[in-house]
Each structure stands twice: as C-alpha cells, then as structure tokens.
Amino acid sequence: MEKLPHLLSIFLFIALHFHGGKVVAFKTQDGSEEWGYVQVRPKAHMFWWLYRSPYRVEDPSKPWPIVLWLQGGPGASGVGIGNFEEVGPLNTYLKPRNSTWLKKADLLFVDNPVGTGYSFVEDKKLFVKTDVEAATDLTTLLIELFNRDEKLQKSPLFIVAESYGGKFAVTLGLSALEAIEAGKLKLRLGGVALGDSWISPEDFVFSWGPLLKDLSRLDDSGLQQSNSIAERIKQQLEDGKFVEATDSWTELESVISIKSNHVDFYNFLEDEGSDDVATLELALNKKISMKRYSRYLTSLRSRSRTPGGDGDLDTLLNGVIKKKLKIIPENVTWGGQSGHVFDYLAGDFMKPRINEVDELLAKGVNVTVYNGQIDLICSTKGTDAWVHKLKWEGLKNFLAKDRTPLYCGSDKSTTKGFLQSYKNLFFYWILKAGHFVPTDQPCVALEMVGAITQSPAT
Template identity: 40%
Template sequence: MSAFCLQVKHVNVLFIDNPVGTGFSYVDSYSALTTNNSQIAKDLVTFTGGFLEAHPEFKTVPLYIFSESYGGKMAAEYALFLDKAIKDGNIEVPLEGVALGDSWVSPIDSVLTWAPFLLQMGFVDTEGYNIIDSYAQQTKAAIDAGKYELATDLWGRTEMIILQVTGGIDFYNVLFPVHSSSKSRPITSFRGLVNKLLLRDDDDLDHFMNTVVKEALEIPAEVTWGGQSGDVFDYLSEDFMKPATEVVEQLLEKTDLTVCVFTGQLDLIVDTPGTLLWAEQLKWSEAKNWATATRSPVVINGIIEGYKKSFGNFHFYWLLRSGHMVPTDNPTGALKLLQEITHYK
C-alpha cells in the first residue's frame, strides 16, 4: 500500500491507496493481490500498525474511518478488525467510529432498486423499467444460486442496459448534464464500464495524478497511478457482489464505535432507496428503536441540507442535492456531518 498524511482545515487526513494494487500502490507478484474483503481489512490493520509505529504521535489522536462507494464495504470490516486488534492489545489508537458513504455494503439492494428509482425520477418509462428490472432479477438469481462471479457480470450488464435505456445517464449524479463531445469515450463493453464507473478512467485525472501529484509525492518514475487497478478488480470479481451487512451488524452489536451511514439522494451507483433498504433490515438489538427514532432535518444557515436519524451508536444521514460524491456535491452538508460524527469544534 501507499499512503500520505496531511492536515487540512479541520482534521488530519490519512489517504491510503487501497486495496494494494490501486492508486500508486503496486505488487511485484499478482499473487499478493487480495481476493476478498477480509484480506483487504487485514492488510489495512497491518498498515495501520506500521503507520502508528512510524508516527507514534498519532497513537493518542482519535481515529475515524471515513469511506465512499466500495470503500464503505472495505471500511466496515477494517473497523471491525481494527477494533479487535486494539482490544487484543496489538495496536494502540483511540478508534472512535466509521462512516460509510454511498457504500457498496449490500450490492443487490442497489441493483434491485435501480429500476423503480429511475422510473420515479422520470428517466425511464414502464417499458424501460421492465427491461432494467429483468436484468436486475437475473443478477439476484445468480446471487441466490451462489454464482457471485456471474452476478458481477450481470451487474455490469444491468448498468449497460441502463445506459442504453436512458441514453447515457450519469451514474454519479443523475442530474448532471450528459454532453456529447470528442473527448468523451462511449461505454461499449463491460471492461469499459468498470474502467469508467469504478476505476475512474479519465484522461484529465490520469494526467493530473501521474504528473502534478506524482511529482509532489516524489513517486518513482516507473510507478504509474492506476497501473494495476484493472487487475485488482479482476481478482475481486468473485467477492464484488457479496454483501457486508453482517459486518455492519457486528459493528453495532459488538463494538462501541460510532457507525454512520450516509447517502446522496442523486446517486445512482448506490442509490438511496437501496441503502435505506439494507439499513432498515439490519439485525441488531436496537434495530426497532432506531427504526422508530425521530428523523430530523439538517439545517445550516436556514437551509435544509439533509435529514438524519440516530439511536444509540447508529446514525443515518440523507444528504440532499448530492450524488455519489457527497462532499463534492454538497460540501456544506458533508462538513456538518463530519462535525457531528467526529465531535470536533
């Protein structure tokens, strides 16, 4: 793994290229690539221990794990494993909580709610709904049969169908205008879909990371940002559609950590209906109390930026006017969430 730490306006931030093989991190042998979420979590715990030994000044600084998208699936198990390592006396750091943003925690709940979400938003008609839903149901059937690699392939086909039916919707924020230009590369294959939606295949971003950022971090010339990302996805394809809801349940039931789930209302990749669905179906001792807790608006300078529901150590935030990248689309609401979860002043 590769990582760097910096202090921004409000908190210290540690960025980690994870799992190994993504970003600037790389492996000399593909046998070192991870194939499931538990391996990713164990790698992260090992890294955390090494980082704290190299920088002991952070051993007393409260630690919160914030994540987004597939990172949410990783962060949940990372938090669970790290909490155990701390309790076992193997790592010293005050781990306080984990925040799962637009997280791929229950993939099938996202896939099954795409068709109704797009219908209700006006992006498809009933015929389009039926086409998308038919592929979503095929994906569910593969999962029910334990054919997870096939489910990953069918997930990709479902998204390809959505692109066709909608004429090219933006999965990151359904309200973003989609322009046709000479710079855009239409998605015509499963690999193209993965590269664009998951691996952030973007010429401008690639250039920025491999020039400005690479030089600033003094990355060796032979290392290329994103050079092994495609291989990382291939090695995780069997695990990609497996849920991590049981891990979240263990966080709520077996730890004292603050657990936050937040969702951007305009995200299609991990849509709000699917996220709320798995959150409401979590099995933990305070589930009924959380379900009936008061849902209150998040108001900043007289503007409603979202809503939240909390009980015990579980907090759920709906962030308005934002898609998959909540901090980018609604920085005001995201900052308020950060303040409330970390309790910083």
C-alpha cells in the same frame, strides 16, 4: 492567519523510517505532511499520505481526530480522488480548498487495495481477491504507522468511506478491533462512516428500475428488463455464483444506460458525459473494469472542474505530484494497476456486508451512514432498504425516531438534509448531492464530519 500547504513552496526534508523493513517515509520540513510506502506483504506495497491540520485545536476533553479516507472502485485512488477532488487541502489546480476536512481533523489517505493509485504489486498473484484480504493489508498498514507514533495513538481514528470503500471500511473496522484487542495495534477506533456505500449490491440493483421509472427516465419496458436482470442477480447471489452476478450487474448497467438514454449513475438528474467517457475508454482500450474506473473519474471531475486550466487528475498525479513525492518508483504509473484490482475482486464485488455493519453496531462502534439524494449507483432507496435489514437490537427504536433537519451554518432558510440517530447508529440524508457528497454539498459535509468526529473545532 494559518496557511494551507502550498505544493510548490514546500521544501522537502527526507526522513527514512525502517520499521521491520516495512516502512519508507518522507515528510515535509515543518512536519505538516508525511507519506510513504508500507510493504503490507512481501512485494505488495501500499502508499499512504498523512496531512496534519493547521486548524488543530488542543482540547484535553476532546482529542483532535484523524480521518482515514477509503475510496471506492474498487481500484479508485484515495490519494488522488479523495484528496484532490473531494476533501484534501488542495484541489486539482493546486489551489486551497475552502471546505477541506482538515478544518475538522487530520487526514490520512491510502491507495487501497494494493495496485490502486500509487500502490503496486510486483507479482499479479498478490492482488487481493476479497474485502477481508484488503482489510488485512490495511490493518498491517495501521500497525506500522500507529505503533511507531505516540502522537497518532492519542487521536481517535475515524474510517470514512465512499462507494465500494464502504465494504473495505466495515471489514477493516472489525479487523482493526481484533488487532487492538489482541494488543497488536495501538489505536483508538472512533467510528466508521459509510458514504454512498456499496454495502448491499442486491438492494441497489433492485432500486434502480423503480427509482428511474418514477423519475421518468425508464418506461415500462425498461423497468421490466431492469427488474428481470435484478431477479437474476438475486438468484445468482443465493446460488453463490458471485462472478456471474458481477457480469449480470455489468449487463444491467448497460440496459439502464441504453433505456434511460444514458442517465448519469452518479447523479440521476444528469446525463452521463458520454463523449468524455467514450474518449477515455478508447484511449485506455482496457476491459470493462478500467472503463468503470475512468467513468468514476470523469463523473467526479465534471462536478469539481473550474475555469483556468484542465485540472486533469491523471496529468497531475503522474506529473508534478509524483515529482514532489520523490518516493514513487519510476516504473509505477498512478492508477496503472487499477483495472486489475477490480478484476481480481470480481468474486467479492456483489457480496453484501450488512452482517459486518451489524457486528460493528453490536460491539458499540459508532456507525454513520450518509447518502446523497440524487445518487443512483448507491441510491438512498437502496441504502434505506439494507438499513432496514439490520439485526441490530436498536433498529426498531432507530426507525421510530424523527429526523432532524440540517442546515448550513447560520442559514436556516434552506434545508440541506436530515439526520436520524439512535445510540451508535446515525443516518444522514444529504439533499441535492449525488454520489460525491463532499463535492456536491461541501458545507453540510464539513459540518457532518465535524459532528461524526466530535472535533473540538466544531
């Protein structure tokens, strides 16, 4: 029986790669894992971690895929959160994850943008200020990794994103296509998948009040206040006052939290873990951006924690994992610059990326949208609203299609979700899942990613 990698039993073999002075990488002795830094710009260092699947199926007609996972935030770590909390081979207790996406694909995690997770900059001026700048750095990373490895080039790459990562995914998709067409990047783009993604902030903030009113979490007064701030945000976006819109978004979240008695923005059926969050916020003593990041961590951790240890992600990534990786500079703390990442992107945070989705669809790229039913921050109601705004020529036919019910494995007794598709647009409604779909509904999420990637293991 094939074994998943067990962290504590791996013996390391150091492989230093210098490609134009930009890449430094380590790998395990059996080649199942490789990780390192790419200097995407002078003094700007992006960390990546590649897992090669032990479940790989060799099928000439169906090449084995690679999933590039992009986390949200902005400033949340894919190497930490996506890997250990959601889809990687091991959970935060370093136990094998039965629902790891390695069963369907190889997995490439990155800490993006620079300053996120283990990634770091040597000068604050080097933090990215736009999604496009982040995509340019990611494209540089892909060029350095794929152009030097023919094995990687044979596998189609699927960009799968969560939350704010969706904005990075669509800008990266377009940037990568441009680099491929120019002959600068040797890569096959398989598709882009947007999980509970912050594609149209305006549509999401307008969804919160009515949705929570229908769920009895807001009264008429709360609804009126919510809609009033949402209208202000809309006007600020129209006037190009994007930083002000981000400030208003922060105000709206506070109003929603107070008027709903602290609804969980990542699962509207629950209350926010306010005690844990308060403890984290006091300990961090940082500005609102860092508080948002800690709340993001806390919300996910509360869904994935199991008995037998604390499973704390900060302790894990700054302890045993940092020791294993060997390559992380001593003065770099995992997540230490994440607050700055959010701050520097404040001018882009509320900008929509619907046009980029349209461009990808027009270019024939497979675009998948998936959303958890009980997510609030990137609600299905908001996602449905921005999908209806697409100018893609196939939208009318897409909207006319009936949805197909989804089940898990051979069990047809419980509906797990729905799928609607036409040509290269796919929309998955995942029932009983919040913001973190792979954690809340691991079985249907695994089957979904198998379908998205057309994995030969499906």
